[in-house]
Structures are given as C-alpha cells and as structure tokens.
Amino acid sequence: MTVAARREQRADEREEPEFLVSTSNGSGRAQETLKHDDAFAVVDTHGDIGAYGDRANGLFYKDTRYLSRLELLVARSTPLLLGSTLDQTDLQLCADLTNPDVFADDALWLPKDAIHIFRTSYVRDGALRQRIHFTNHSHKAIDLVVSIIFDCDFADIFEVRGMRRNKRGTVTRSLKTAHSVGFSYEGLDGVMRRTAVHFEPKPKSLSESYALINLHLTPKQSSSVFVTATVETGRVNPPCSYIKGLRDAHRALKRLDNEATGILVANPELNSVLKRAQADLRLLTTETEDGPYPYAGTPWYSTTFGRDALITALQVLWLEPALARGVLKRLARLQATEFDSEADAQPGKILHEMRGGEMAALREIPFARYYGSVDSTPLFVMVAGAYLMATNDRAFCAEIWPSVQRALEWIDGPGDPDGDGFVEYARETDNGLANQGWKDSFDAVFDHQGNLANGPIALVEVQGYVYAAKHAAAHMAAHLGDSRRAVDLRQQAESLKAKFERKFWCDEIGFYALGLDGDKNPLRVRSSNAAHMLFTGLASRDRAHRVASEIRTPDFFSGWGIRTVATSESRFNPMSYHNGSIWPHDNGMIAAGLAHYGLRDRIQPIFDGLLAAALQMEQRRLPELFCGFRRRPNRAPILYPVACAPQAWASGAMLHMLSSMLGLEINGELRTLALRSPRLPPSVGSISIEGIRVGEGSADFTLHSRGERVVLDVTDCRGGAKVIMA
Numbered sequence: 001m002t003v004a005a006r007r008e009q010r011a012d013e014r015e016e017p018e019f020l021v022s023t024s025n026g027s028g029r030a031q032e033t034l035k036h037d038d039a040f041a042v043v044d045t046h047g048d049i050g051a052y053g054d055r056a057n058g059l060f061y062k063d064t065r066y067l068s069r070l071e072l073l074v075a076r077s078t079p080l081l082l083g084s085t086l087d088q089t090d091l092q093l094c095a096d097l098t099n100p101d102v103f104a105d106d107a108l109w110l111p112k113d114a115i116h117i118f119r120t121s122y123v124r125d126g127a128l129r130q131r132i133h134f135t136n137h138s139h140k141a142i143d144l145v146v147s148i149i150f151d152c153d154f155a156d157i158f159e160v161r162g163m164r165r166n167k168r169g170t171v172t173r174s175l176k177t178a179h180s181v182g183f184s185y186e187g188l189d190g191v192m193r194r195t196a197v198h199f200e201p202k203p204k205s206l207s208e209s210y211a212l213i214n215l216h217l218t219p220k221q222s223s224s225v226f227v228t229a230t231v232e233t234g235r236v237n238p239p240c241s242y243i244k245g246l247r248d249a250h251r252a253l254k255r256l257d258n259e260a261t262g263i264l265v266a267n268p269e270l271n272s273v274l275k276r277a278q279a280d281l282r283l284l285t286t287e288t289e290d291g292p293y294p295y296a297g298t299p300w301y302s303t304t305f306g307r308d309a310l311i312t313a314l315q316v317l318w319l320e321p322a323l324a325r326g327v328l329k330r331l332a333r334l335q336a337t338e339f340d341s342e343a344d345a346q347p348g349k350i351l352h353e354m355r356g357g358e359m360a361a362l363r364e365i366p367f368a369r370y371y372g373s374v375d376s377t378p379l380f381v382m383v384a385g386a387y388l389m390a391t392n393d394r395a396f397c398a399e400i401w402p403s404v405q406r407a408l409e410w411i412d413g414p415g416d417p418d419g420d421g422f423v424e425y426a427r428e429t430d431n432g433l434a435n436q437g438w439k440d441s442f443d444a445v446f447d448h449q450g451n452l453a454n455g456p457i458a459l460v461e462v463q464g465y466v467y468a469a470k471h472a473a474a475h476m477a478a479h480l481g482d483s484r485r486a487v488d489l490r491q492q493a494e495s496l497k498a499k500f501e502r503k504f505w506c507d508e509i510g511f512y513a514l515g516l517d518g519d520k521n522p523l524r525v526r527s528s529n530a531a532h533m534l535f536t537g538l539a540s541r542d543r544a545h546r547v548a549s550e551i552r553t554p555d556f557f558s559g560w561g562i563r564t565v566a567t568s569e570s571r572f573n574p575m576s577y578h579n580g581s582i583w584p585h586d587n588g589m590i591a592a593g594l595a596h597y598g599l600r601d602r603i604q605p606i607f608d609g610l611l612a613a614a615l616q617m618e619q620r621r622l623p624e625l626f627c628g629f630r631r632r633p634n635r636a637p638i639l640y641p642v643a644c645a646p647q648a649w650a651s652g653a654m655l656h657m658l659s660s661m662l663g664l665e666i667n668g669e670l671r672t673l674a675l676r677s678p679r680l681p682p683s684v685g686s687i688s689i690e691g692i693r694v695g696e697g698s699a700d701f702t703l704h705s706r707g708e709r710v711v712l713d714v715t716d717c718r719g720g721a722k723v724i725m726a
Contacts, residue, residue: 063357091253094119099115142217260319341428443576471493563628686702
C-alpha cells in the first residue's frame with residue numbers, strides 16, 4: 001500500500017468497532033475475577049453470573065464462555081448482600097448474604113436476616129466450584145426453597161466484548177443424571193465444546209435451566225449446597241470435591257510462596273499493595289507447555305500476549321527469573337516463520353496475541369496467532385539478554401539464540417522496509433490493528449495539530465528497544481563465543497543512537513518526537529513514549545535530563561502519576577484510553593529510565609503518587625489504567641470504566657519502581673547483587689528481601705535509613721552470592 005493510500009485510510013477516524021470493549025453492565029454489581037491456568041470466572045459480588053442481564057461475566061476457557069448464568073434465589077427472592085471479599089491470595093471470593101423479607105398470602109412468612117448465607121467460590125482445574133452454606137438464625141424451623149438458575153451460551157469472548165455474528169453454532173442441553181445437566185456446542189469451526197453443571201445434594205427438581213433444592217433447617221442448624229460447573233478441557237482430572245480442590249489449591253499456593261522471593265517493607269499500607277500485586281501476578285500466571293507465562297489481564301486479555309508478557313517479565317526479573325524463561329521459551333516456539341499478511345506476520349517476528357476461540361479459528365478476527373506489534377520482537381531480544389545477565393543460564397541462552405538471530409534479522413529486514421535504520425509499522429490488511437505500539441488504539445498516534453499520523457510509523461520508544469536489543473544480543477553473542485558478532489551489534493547500536501538524535505529530537509518542543517510519520521516528518525507531540533524510552537539508554541544524557549525535568553511538570557504529572565500525553569497537546573483527554581490517561585506500567589518504565597540516568601531521587605513522587613492511587617482502589621489493586629485528571633484534595637482517582645483488573649504489567653509496576661529506587665542490578669555470572677545509590681523514601685521506610693536469586697546463589701538482606709544514608713545489612717548469602725553497595 002502506498003503512503004498516499006495509507007494517508008487516506010488513516011484520515012478516517014472511526015474506531016474499529018470489531019475490537020471495541022462494551023461498557024454495558026446490567027446489574028451494576030461489582031465484579032471479581034477467579035482464575036487458574038486457562039480457566040477464569042468473572043462473578044459479581046453475590047457470587048452470581050449473569051444476574052439481572054449482566055453480559056460480561058461468566059466462566060471462560062480459552063476465549064469461550066462455558067457458563068453464562070448462575071444465579072441464586074432463596075425462597076424465590078434475590079438475597080441481600082452483607083459483604084463480599086476476595087481473599088489475600090486471590091483464590092476465593094467470599095460473599096455474606098441474607099434473605100429479604102419474604103411474604104406469602106400478604107403475610108410476612110420469612111423476616112429479613114433470618115438466614116445467613118455464606119457463599120464461597122474458586123476456580124481450579126477447569127471448574128468453577130461454589131459452596132453455599134445456609135444457617136438458620138431464627139427461633140423456628142424453616143423449610144427453605146433454594147433455586148439456582150443456570151445457562152451456557154458458548155459465546156466467543158469477542159462476542160461478549162460486543163461483536164455481533166451473523167451465524168453461530170448450535171447449543172444442546174440435556175439432563176445427564178439426577179444431579180447434573182450437560183451443555184454442548186457444535187461450533188462452526190468443527191469443534192465440540194462441553195460443560196457440565198453438578199449439584200449436591202440431589203435437587204428436588206432439575207431441568208435444563210434451573211435446580212430446586214429443599215432444605216429443612218431447625219433453629220441454629222446449618223446446611224450446604226455445592227455447585228460445580230466443569231469445562232471439558234481435554235485433560236483428564238480425577239473427580240474432586242469442593243474441600244479437596246480447595247485444600248490442593250492452598251497447598252499449591254503455599255509451595256509457590258515458599259519458593260518465591262520475599263519482600264517486607266516497614267510501611268504496612270505499601271506492604272499490602274505489594275502483596276496484592278504479587279498475588280495478582282501469581283493469579284495471572286498460567287502453567288503452559290513452555291513454562292510459567294503471565295497472561296495479560298482479565299477479563300479481556302486472559303491469553304498469550306507478547307509485548308505484555310515481555311514487559312512483565314522485565315519488571316519482575318529480579319524476583320522471578322523463571323517467569324522470563326517461560327515467556328522467552330513460549331514466544332520462541334511461536335515465532336513467525338513465514339509471511340502472512342492477514343496475521344501481520346513476517347519471518348522472525350514475535351507474537352502479539354494468540355486466541356483459542358471459534359472466531360479466531362474461523363478468521364472472523366485475525367488473532368488466532370497475530371503478529372501485529374512492532375515492539376514485541378526487539379523486546380524479546382532485550383529480555384533474553386537481561387535474563388542471561390541475571391541468571392548466567394548459558395544453556396538456555398544457546399537454546400534460544402537461533403530465535404534471537406531470527407528476531408534481529410526481522411529488525412534489520414521486514415521491520416525496516418525502507419532501510420533508513422528505524423523500525424516502523426504499517427498493517428498489512430484492514431483487519432489488523434491500525435497502531436502497533438503499546439498505544440494501539442486507533443487515535444493514539446498523531447501530529448501536533450491532532451491529525452492522525454500516516455504510516456509507516458517509527459515510534460520513539462521502539463527505537464530505544466532496538467538499541468537495547470542490539471546491546472543485549474551483543475552480550476549474548478560474547479557469552480556464546482562469537483566476539484565478532486558482538487562487536488558488530490554494538491556498532492549497529494551506536495550508529496542507531498547517532499541517527500536517532502538527529503531525527504527524533506525536536507527543539508521546537510524541547511522533547512523527543514512521538515515518532516516519524518510515513519513522510520519521515522517528526523510527530524512533534526510531547527508524550528510519555530519519549531520518557532518511557534529512557535530506560536533503554538538511547539537518549540543523550542543532557543536531553544534525557546531535559547525530558548526528566550519536563551515530565552515532573554503539571555502538564556505530565558497529575559499527582560497520581562504521569563499521563564500518556566501532556567495536557568497541552570491537541571488530543572489530550574484525561575478520559576481517553578491512550579491520550580491523557582495514566583498507565584502504571586508506563587510510569588514504571590519511566591522510573592527505570594530515570595534510574596538509568598542516575599536520577600533515582602526523581603522517582604519518589606511518581607512512586608508515592610501511584611501508591612496513593614492504589615490505596616484508593618478496590619482491593620488496593622492498580623488497574624490497567626485510570627483517568628488522567630489532576631489530583632485534588634480528599635478525592636480518589638477517577639477510574640477508567642473497562643480497564644482490566646488485575647492486569648499483569650499494572651501489577652508489576654510498583655515492584656519495578658521499587659527495584660529502580662534501590663538501584664538493584666544482578667550479575668549472575670559474578671553472583672553479585674549491586675545496590676547503586678539506593679533511595680529509601682519515607683513511603684517505604686525499611687525493606688527486607690529474602691531468597692533473592694543471584695545467579696546460582698541467593699541472598700537475604702535488609703536496607704534501612706540512618707539519617708541521609710541508606711544502610712545495608714546482609715543477613716545471609718548462599719551459593720557464593722554477594723550483596724554490595726555501589
């Protein structure tokens with residue numbers, strides 16, 4: 001496609017409706033997510049699914065909804081919510097409910113609050129399990145009718161998001177036993193999908209859409225009803241009771257806790273935010289055939305994403321190096337091997353997104369294996385080099401080196417089609433993403449007048465990724481004995497640095513351009529992309545300091561965090577997805593950039609702003625993004641309505657910033673952990689870290705403030721590890 005044709009195409013500012021996330025929510029009840037590996041459930045605070053027309057919740061497995069309704073009625077009435085809590089491990093949702101006033105023949109038959117209902121839910125091994133525990137707190141015996149309404153539509157997750165389809169497969173419902181109902185769906189892709197819903201005790205009446213269970217409760221007596229919705233995953237799991245499944249889940253979590261690096265800070269509020277972040281990352285991490293992999297976020301992005309997982313792996317490499325290994329291995333296996341314009345794929349390119357639903361299989365959406373991200377490929381090389389530096393895992397380095405070389409070939413070949421030295425993007429078909437950087441909404445890349453940019457587009461941060469990728473690959477090549485290749489890669493990186501300064505710095509705005517458009521004109525827009533790029537080391541020192549100063553001004557810094565674009569820009573909108581909102585992961589990358597240029601003291605306001613925001617959020621959880629309004633006294637941050645929560649790189653943001661403030665650098669080969677000019681702001685106090693991996697060793701240490709100094713106390717080192725202040 002010519003530049004002129006792309007200009008005409010990009011001039012149409014209509015948003016691609018097929019990828020829009022609907023904000024509709026029938027009941028207005030808050031939602032919580034329960035997840036284990038490829039299955040997750042979005043339930044409301046009552047523990048219901050699909051009550052009052054809620055369309056976005058359900059039990060999902062590999063991009064298909066296997067349960068679309070599960071609603072509890074007591075005495076044919078909706079219970080009242082007393083309280084609902086997601087436990088600290090993200091394992092169980094616990095809802096306390098009670099009955100409303102129930103009338104029969106115009107007389108009060110059951111007074112409010114007579115029955116306490118404790119409803120707990122969790123997901124494990126492809127099943128949603130619920131225990132509904134009833135206790136009679138009245139002074140008389142009660143014959144209670146419990147109704148459970150259920151259904152399954154096998155909707156593709158893109159249908160749930162709001163897409164409409166002209167044709168879909170057939171759902172069949174049938175009674176399997178006196179305790180269970182089966183659902184099956186013969187998809188247009190030829191795949192048969194099945195769900196079973198099981199009840200215990202045996203219902204008095206069971207149909208294809210509801211179960212009636214009669215409970216006789218004497219005063220103070222309790223009784224439980226168990227509901228299990230099981231996805232047919234193709235993996236054979238032995239029959240499992242609610243209690244056994246819960247016990248096994250707790251044991252698995254305890255084992256992971258024992259293996260994880262421990263963090264304890266003096267500030268209890270910060271401690272709770274970090275614990276929630278670690279629990280959310282564990283929730284989102286799926287055990288794949290390639291190892292642990294952080295899925296991007298729930299509910300819309302609970303699948304393999306390239307960019308999101310690579311950035312998450314970088315954020316927590318100091319805590320969980322095994323996560324980076326799993327991400328690299330999986331993305332190496334899924335690396336593109338041929339040209340496919342429908343999938344925006346070229347040989348050597350790293351995956352953007354992978355979907356397992358019916359619509360992807362039928363190519364109604366292009367995301368079965370979709371490669372439309374310009375940054376996943378250099379990020380892959382960056383993470384590979386960072387993993388080697390932290391672990392000295394040379395065997396794995398040698399294993400993925402061919403994939404790294406293919407990625408470099410893409411960077412120098414299809415990634416730079418005009419050979420000007422800058423990696424750029426332009427989608428191959430109208431079905432792909434119009435923008436292919438991390439800001440991938442249709443209107444995220446524009447010029448100073450607000451006109452949407454014409455492609456191919458070379459984004460500022462992507463050039464930073466390429467620069468860092470060349471240095472990372474040089475490090476890998478040197479360890480593999482190819483010194484000539486290492487020298488060549490370093491020279492390529494420095495050549496890019498000189499070109500970058502000439503083309504991307506804009507004296508008119510005192511900032512790096514957002515990118516270059518298809519005519520190689522700089523997009524003179526002050527955006528977080530330029531500050532985000534600093535952590536790669538591509539910027540010159542004096543200009544990096546100018547960017548660092550600019551992002552501290554009210555144009556960028558809202559008090560909660562740094563906005564994605566400055567308030568003075570033409571498309572600034574604090575309620576937009578990418579043009580004025582605040583993304584925690586973006587702020588974490590900016591903080592890493594400040595640390596790279598020795599500006600750790602400037603991280604504290606950003607860290608404290610995000611901490612204050614997290615303390616105002618539900619579950620003290622930072623979402624994918626929130627609105628970029630100015631922070632006002634006694635006001636909470638304004639939420640973005642369909643932001644994912646939890647979301648992997650949002651969960652990793654505070655942990656990333658913490659490592660940047662500590663100046664933490666791990667050298668696996670030398671088995672040293674260096675703390676370079678660490679900062680401990682009052683919001684942290686002191687910090688203790690236990691079991692941090694240093695190459696093949698590990699260490700425990702504590703940092704605390706003594707006046708203006710930060711004092712290191714190393715409590716234990718194992719396997720030859722050393723902790724030093726530098």
